[in-house]
Amino acid sequence: MPLPDAPRRTRRWRLPAALALVAAVLLPAVPASAHDFPTGSSPKAGSTVTAPLKSVSVTFDEAVLTYGRGSTVLRVIGPEGRHFETACPTVTDRTVSVTTRLGGSGRYTVSWRVVSADGHPVTDSLAFTYRAPSGTAAAGGSTDGPACGAGTGAPRAASSSGTSGVVVLVAVVGGLLVLLVAAAVVVAVLLTRRRG
Numbered sequence: 001m002p003l004p005d006a007p008r009r010t011r012r013w014r015l016p017a018a019l020a021l022v023a024a025v026l027l028p029a030v031p032a033s034a035h036d037f038p039t040g041s042s043p044k045a046g047s048t049v050t051a052p053l054k055s056v057s058v059t060f061d062e063a064v065l066t067y068g069r070g071s072t073v074l075r076v077i078g079p080e081g082r083h084f085e086t087a088c089p090t091v092t093d094r095t096v097s098v099t100t101r102l103g104g105s106g107r108y109t110v111s112w113r114v115v116s117a118d119g120h121p122v123t124d125s126l127a128f129t130y131r132a133p134s135g136t137a138a139a140g141g142s143t144d145g146p147a148c149g150a151g152t153g154a155p156r157a158a159s160s161s162g163t164s165g166v167v168v169l170v171a172v173v174g175g176l177l178v179l180l181v182a183a184a185v186v187v188a189v190l191l192t193r194r195r196g
């Protein structure tokens with residue numbers, strides 16, 4: 001008899017359809033909490049600079065928000081830990097830049113704290129190598145860099161960044177748990193119906 005088979009065939013699609021629906025509802029929540037990440041920089045990470053460097057910039061995937069003085073930090077730290085940025089950073093849409101006068105040859109670290117498009121601060125850094133061209137006067141740098149409001153001193157955002165990372169992790173794990181529970185409920189309902 002072909003008739004009893006028809007409803008069973010329909011039922012077989014219920015689970016994948018329900019899971020797809022649950023996934024469609026939950027998954028968009030994950031990329032929404034993503035933070036700005038660097039898509040490029042000048043100089044490039046890991047590169048070697050052999051000419052005097054007038055500025056350093058980092059470009060992000062999304063807009064960098066500014067909340068007045070000090071919300072954006074961009075530092076250029078030389079081999080001996082001195083600062084070689086000569087002004088406070090400027091933000092143009094997705095790019096943060098700062099003027100520089102480098103010291104001697106060596107490894108320089110560019111570190112930043114920027115406010116992501118979602119309002120959360122992120123911190124990170126990259127490094128490049130400077131090979132000072134002969135005849136170039138090495139700048140002395142400074143101990144703390146220019147005073148730029150909240151941006152001076154130790155990078156406060158190191159902890160903020162860690163906190164928002166945990167928040168994202170909790171959101172992702174929570175989302176997966178909800179997905180898992182929803183799947184279990186769907187399976188249970190399906191098994192109960194099939195038995196009945």
Ligand SMILES: [Cu+2]
Binds near residue numbers: 033034035118119164
């Ligand atoms: Cu965030």
